[in-house]
Amino acid sequence: CRDNGIPIAIFDLATQGNIRRVVLGERVGSIVRG
Secondary structure (H helix, E strand, O other): OOOOOOOEEEOOOOOOOHHHHHHOOOOOOEEEOO
16 A cells, blocks of 8 residues: 555444445544555
């Protein structure tokens, strides 16, 4: 991801709805940028 400038979303998969929130662009957890 670093070589191609792709950000990585770090969030709690166990919390219901978090995957949907991340996909919709909501701020959940942290973003690691390369």
